[in-house]
Amino acid sequence: MQINKLKKMDWYLVGILVLSAFLFGWGIWDAGSANSFYTAAITSMTKSWSNFWYGAFDPAGFITVDKPPVALWFMAISAKIFGVHGWSVVLPSVLAGIASVYLIYRLLTPKFGPWAGRIAALTMTLTPTVVANERTNNMDAILVLFLLLAVFTLQKAVTKKNLWLVMISFGLIGVAFNVKMLQAFMILPAMLVYYWVAIKQPWKKKTAWLGAGLVSLAVFTLAYPMAVDSANKSSRPYIGSSQTNSLMELAFGYNGTQRLLGQSTGTGGTFAGMGKSSSKNSQMKNFGQQAGKSTTTKTTTTNGQTGTTTPGGTPPTGGQGPTGSKSGTPPTMPTGSKSGTAPTGKKMTGTRPTGKMGKMNGKAGGRGGMGGGIGSAFAIGTAGPFRLFQADLGSQIGWFLPFAILGMVAGWFGFRKRGSKWYHVSSQQEDVLLWAGWFVPVYGFFSVASFFHPYYTIMLAPAIAALTAIGVTAVAKMMKAGKNEADNTNNAETPAAALLESDDAVNQAPARSKFNQGLVARILLSITVLSTLLLQAYYVSSYYSVISVILVVLAILLAGWWFLPRQFGAKIKVLVTAAAVFAMAGFWALTPTLSHTSAAIPFASPSLLSSKGSSDMGGEVNSDLLSYTEKHQGSAKYLFATTDSNSSSGYIIKSGKAVMALGGYNGTDPTMTLKQFKNLVKTGQLKYFVTGNQSKSSDGQISKILAWVKKNGKAVTYSKTQSTTTQSSTTNRGGMGMGGNSSSTLYDLSSIY
Structure with a gap:
């Protein structure tokens, strides 16, 4: 029998929703460009x-983002109504x-009561990665x-047999x-099992x-x-991050098997640092970089254009991997202020984090994933059954994991039908199957x-909250x-007394067990409270040792308190x-x-408190370069071309003009041949090329085009004052090198033909 729907407003729920609105929405006016990759697409989609x-x-419709656009549709509608702002x-x-x-x-209340619904809602609201995710345009x-809409609708379908x-x-999936x-x-396995077990039909x-x-x-x-x-x-954009210009191939390739195996599109290998634990030394080295310390750079000058090379070689492209190193050191955090004028003419501003960890208990930073690693695109710990408990991922999603395990165990045995066979499933057990089927x-x-x-681990948040x-x-x-x-034992209740109960009362009565349910419950809860608080102490230890x-x-006191049988002070x-x-x-x-x-790579950490604002994996703009290309664009279709999306996103956002991201997000997409590129130049559609992430595509097309540009293009001095040094703290996570204080080589291609 289901608990009746609350007729009165649940003020506890109202309070939780107000709290969620504050956590998710407060300060988004400083969002800057948020994830500039998607913000650039939203800018283009409004045109x-x-x-x-x-x-x-891009506004010219040359290439798409690396996902289908359904989520972006909502964001583009919002941008169309309010203008393009963070x-x-x-x-x-x-x-x-x-x-x-x-x-x-709403999913928990019908079968488990309003307090279960409140606990689930509060747990979800206070899960760190949930808050970080809801504040971005990912x-x-x-x-x-x-x-959740799909599961909610399925629950209604089972109840109403509709x-x-x-x-x-299933359509919502x-x-x-x-x-x-x-x-x-x-979550399809969970839905299939739940449907089959729960719906009462022939x-x-x-x-x-x-x-x-x-x-x-x-x-x-x-x-x-x-x-x-x-x-x-020929009449639609190239499908970004696919190798065959196909959305289905994107689904089962780059966004499918490669996510599991760790292969990056077009490179034939994995990104440095993926699925690996950094050593203590490398973690501390990375922390030093994130703390805004400068690194030695090699400065080269070509025709007045200054470029820099960090030790260790060229990083993986598109912000997907670490910068300046092949050893798996996570990327550094961008720093400095960031501002840009949206296509609507209104200014978007937001101060980016300095990446400094600050001082906690007299010590700077934290360890590995808790310090230097957090905020990195691939701070995902070591693969294995306890990876979600490790600091890298656990500090984002692991705070309530022991309670989720408790939910699967206690939920299954605590809600079994009285006197039923082991294979008979109660209404509450059906929901345990649903959420365990989501979680596992x-x-x-x-x-x-x-x-x-x-931040992908937000996928676990609903199941953890429910369990x-x-x-x-x-x-x-x-x-x-x-x-x-x-x-009942103390009252010497006889079996005959149970016969006087109504059928409903018997069915709803607790199952008579061969073991003491109260003792088992106390043991389970004591272990759960102990393990939860010890796990949280581990996450906190890097920042606040006291x-x-x-x-x-x-943890020790509460575990002992819950183990006691007396209810004094319950x-x-x-x-x-x-x-x-x-x-x-x-x-x-x-x-x-606070x-x-x-951020483009959203995360929660006390390290954020040492700085305010937003950061993304690109989006920086060299104002001199932008001013020069806008002034000399003429009738060309594109403002300029560059190797990848992250090198161009900031220019699209600020100018609202078409910038060709030749290799897509990773700089590896075979969007065109050298012959096709030459034709764009010959027909006057493209006059300028700016060096960005000089990666190589799997079929060599990008490298061939780059070689041709460097051989035949004329390097242009677009600024009278150009810096000859740069710091790692001014390099964004993707190592784009096209914005901020660093300079990029601009090639004029208009004189080739």
Whole structure:
């Protein structure tokens, strides 16, 4: 029997939603360009319906971003209404995050009660990576919203036995596929198992309905990719990060198997540092770089143009890997102020973090993933079953992991039907299967995968929040059942007394066990509280050693307190435990909000508190270069061309003009041949080329074009005063070298023909 829907407004929920709105939205007016790669695309999408439909990266519609455009559609609509600003492109993610918190409440309340819904909503709100994600214009916040909508609709379909709701539910997964491709399919096993176990229909009808749902899934998944792939390739943008100009290939290649295996498109290998743990020395070296320390650079000058080379060679492209090193040292944080004028004529501003870790307890920084590694694109720890507990990922998603495990164990055994066979599943156990089915495959993926960013772990947040609430509710039920059994034994209740109960009362009564449920519940909760607080003490130790010690002491005291059978001070015990469990996780979640951070690689860490503003993996603009090319563009279609998207994104945002990202996001896309490039120059569509990330594509096309440009183009002095030195702290994460204080070589191609 389901708990009746609350008729009155739940003010606890209102408070949690207000808290989520504050954490997700406060300070987004300092978002700068947020993730400039996507902001550039949003700028372009507001300029034509074709760009909007395909998710074009540049105003000329030369190439798309590396994902389908569904999430970007919401952001482009917001930008069209309010103008292109950091806050306007981030706003849809903020709203999606608030909606997700509300949905997790609605998903838990019907079967587990309002307190379970509140606990789940609060847990989700205070998960650090959730807050960091909801403050950016990345895809993940909107992806999670669509996945929760799909599960919510499926839950309604099961309750109401409605075919159309089944089809809508699986159709929403298809929509989610067009947000971030195969990542959306991670929860399909959970939905399939839940549907089959939970819906009460004859097996033939159940099978037919499932077939209809899968057809809906296929239609909504494939409709957009097939429409794009079937369009004339000459009349649409090149599909960014694909090797065959195909959206389906992008889904199963770059955004599919390569995420698991760690291969980077077009390079035939992996990015440095992916799936590896840095040694202590390399971690400290990286920390020094992130603390804004300058590194020795080699300065070269060609025709008045100054360039720099950091020791270690050319980094991987597109901000995907570390800069200045082949040893796997994570990228450095960009520094300095950043400003730019949006195409609407309104100024976007935002001060970028200096990357300094600050002083904690008299010591600078933290260790590895807790210090220098956090904020790196690939600070993902060492692959293995405990990777999510390690500092790199755990400090973002791991704060409540022991409670999620408690939810699977206590939830399954605590909500079993009285006197039922082991294979009979109660209504609550169906939901345990659903959330465990979400949690386990996603946990498994992140445990073994080699190519992902730490913020992707937001995929685990709904399952962890739900299982935490289920675990707490199940333990409370088991403790109550244990107390009732003890009371019944003391009252010498006879079996005949149970016969006087109504059928409903018997069905809802606690299961009579061969073991003491209260004792088992106390043991489970004691272990969970102990492990949770010890794990949190580990995450905190790099920054606040005193608080870490306090958490260890609290862990031991609270574990012992929960193990005691007496209920003296029960309410105080609950409040103290809740405060201890949520306190530091909440503080970590608060750090992006306090620092007004909306980063391209979103993360939460006290290191953010030493600086304010936003950072991205590109987006920097050399104002002299931009001024020169705008002045001399003439009738050319493109302002200039460069090797990759991150080297051009800032120029698109600030000028609103077409800049050709020849090799796409990674600089490896075979978008055209040398012959086609020459034709662009010959017909006057392209006059200038700016050196960016000089990577090589798998088929050598980019390297051939670069060689031809350098051989035949004329290097232009576009600034009278150009710096001859640079610091690592002014180099963005991708090592783009096209913005800020560094100079880039500008080649004039107009005199070749």
